[in-house]
Every structure is written in structure tokens, then in C-alpha cells.
Amino acid sequence: MPETDNEVYSQKHYTVSKLAALWSVSPDTIRRKCVGEPGVIRLQRPACQGANRRSYVTLRISESAARRIYSKLTSSSEPPLPRPLVAAPFSRRLHPQTNKGVR
DSSP, X not given: OOOOHHHHHHSOEEEHHHHHHHHTSOHHHHHHHHTTOTTEEEEEEOOOXXXXXXXXXXXXXXXXXXXXXXXXXXXXXXXXXXXOOOOXXXXXXXXXXXXXXXX
């Protein structure tokens, strides 16, 4: 059943950090799952003109959107496959001018 704007407006809204703490996941996980989700308010402060500064985005997630996101996180039919362990390649620091190894 689609929700009306008035129903979403009157719901409690959560911050990314609050949901991350409640669900014991990282804030980045919450941000990724909220992209394009109905009921998520995205407030963006534009970057300053003439300055090399980034813009800031604030997310507020409605209670109904939080329920949908949580059900998507917990209703996985199969557990995720473990990532294979890969040995990190050996790298030597090189001297910037001679390109010879530095100890």
C-alpha cells in the first residue's frame, strides 16, 4: 500500500548514525542502502562558490523506509560468500629521484 506524503511526514525520522548504531552496521552501509529509497530525505548544502570545497549531504530516513531497508538487510536468502584471501603484493619503496630501492 503506497504511503501518502502526510503519513511519511508524520513518521519519526532517523539519522544515518542512529540507524547504524541500532543495527550494528557501518554508516556507509546505511548510506548505500538508502540511495533511491522512497521516504529518505536528502538535504544538500552546496559547495562555496570560488572555493575548492565539497558539498555536504544530510540524510534523514523515515520509519517506514527504515523498516524496508532493514528487511532487505536481514531477508537475504543465502549468506554472502566469503571473500577469498589474497596475499598482498610485495612492494619496495623507491627513491623518488633514482628509482632504486630504499631500505
